[in-house]
Amino acid sequence: MATPGNEPLTALLTLTTGAAGAVLAFLLGFPAPALTGPALACTILCVAGVPLHVPHILRNVCFVVIGMSMGTGVTPEVYETARQWPLSFLFLALSVCVIFAAGTVTLRRLWRQDRQTALLSSVPGHLSYILGLSTDTRGDIASISVIQSTRVLALTLIVPFAVSMMGYDTTQMGLPGAKMALIPLAVSLLLAMCIGLILHRLRIPAALLLGGMIFSTVTHLSGLVVGHVPLWAAIPAFAIMGTMIGSRFSGVAFKTLVRAFGAGFAITLIAFLVTIIFAVLLIQVVDLPLPQVLIAFAPGGVESMAAMAVILGADPSFVAAHHVWRLVILTFLAPLVLGRTKKSGP
Template sequence: MNRALIVAATLIIAAIGAVAMDLLSIPGGMLMGGALAVSIAALAGLPAAAPDSFRNVLFVGVGLSMGASVAPDTLQLIGQWPITLIALALELVVIVFACGLVLRRVFKFDTGTAYLSSFPGHLSFIMALATTGVGNPRQIVIIQVQRVMFLTLFAPIGALFLPVGTYDGAGSEMMDLTTLAMVTVGCALTGWAFQRLKVPAAYVLGSMAFATVMKLTGNFPGALPPLLVDLTFIGMGALIGSRFAGITRAEFMQAAFGGTVATVITIAITTLFALGVSVFVSMPIGQIWLGLSPGGLEPMGALGIALGYDTAFIAAHHVARLLMLTFAIPLVVMLVQGKPQPLTEPSESPDTR
């Protein structure tokens, strides 16, 4: 099938799933429904794709929306961030240790696969290391994508039991289209510059940085057109779901059980840390959870927009998580490479083809 038709079909499936889920009035349903629909289609064998150029356009849209949704009292709340950042660092240690231990001892994954699957984020970095012979790349990518998918799906469901955020950084009046066009161009150029500087999630962070500066200086007033936000959510759902393309059901089932257990452990640890931190800071617990959540910056930022939380807080903590992992992953890999593999005999090791 022509690649353009595959992309179009992926977006149509995402749109159908998004609208269907939105009708159920679930917070973030547009994002959740699109991701779920495309994931099911991909695992069923239907082709699904989201090209890099389309991805960057989406990331500009996410960053633009996040900047427009920055809470007006963000600068006053920054003083509370050291507490949540310390909690984030401790949470990452607990998640990697607990999930790695379970995947090794219970599911008999080799040490490299177990710990590279346990790191909450930096998938491209992790996969680069996996291709050098550390762990099973196919199992790692299934578990990592599964983690992001589950977090994207469960966060809106959990929000049904939590008060939705009250931040209204965008205001109620629709922004001027000329201003929107100018800020969008600025976001795209800043994202391109960030990419040239090798900044992680360059187009999201660059776009958000530019939009946030414009917002806080009073040059980006009003709310984004709802259609633009909805299209961004549908596109993000298509992008998340398309990551399952090319993975057979047999491969998925081989790693899915262990990945599901690891994801449940991760969600439980994140929730416990969010509850603990909420005692010390005056923020909605849902916002704290999204900031500490080991999901991707793009989907968690999009959920923050949909749920009405301070996107500056969420983005800052996900950037901090990526920086922490940048130093932690190589350290753990060096320890793994120097450790014997007593739990799995060579004849029983997972297929690495």
């Protein structure tokens, strides 16, 4: 891991790697290149043993900018489809439970993991919360961290390619229409950051992202602010998000990576297949586009899926609402199941 003495150089290397990955992914025609390119490039360096780190201030600003980008896409027309969301929430809850159960069984039987490690590795989301729970158990924290990070990385890469195969243009970045002026953008960023920090103090998941989205949604619907977040601000935020996803593997022993990567991809495959099944079932009964439901149901990181919604043109409020709902489910479900596991033994 980076030490305080070399942290500025590590940050510079990290951001340079992310930027290079974004440019290369764009030139190669990758879907959502600003997100997938940095994630892949930084992962490769981390696996090779190079320590990477994104400064916290950049991470926080990135979350707020992505939240603001989502808020600018919320229009009055969005609420016309909101009456279909309760059924969608139900399908999402069912898919979360299926992923949770199937992943645990797979890791127990094929990877011979102990019950607590398998359980915590299989939780489809809420990474920081799950790692916090891991410290109170006998689970293998290193394996849990790698498996969960692999899920986030793999879904960040898989979902854009899946949406691209459905015939959607996934190489475009940003939203059409007018752009926010510099002063309204700066003021909005500052006030949205304040709201996000308040939500963070209240222990609300994805607080900075939600702070940006809440402020942007209210000001745009009221007419106080008009226009989308300009590309010069949005694209670096997406790239930093991808860079953070890849840098999760920094400092992890190569032996641990090798052992846990296979389990991580197995969990990802289960999650993606279950997501597709429930998304396809849902669109049979409600009038919603499959790519949008896929992004909303895919159990990747909240912030990365939110960024993907903006990049791929999905309804941002729909995607955000579903990922927050997933976190709410897991907040109560994981400790409940873990408590039973502690009582029943390994």
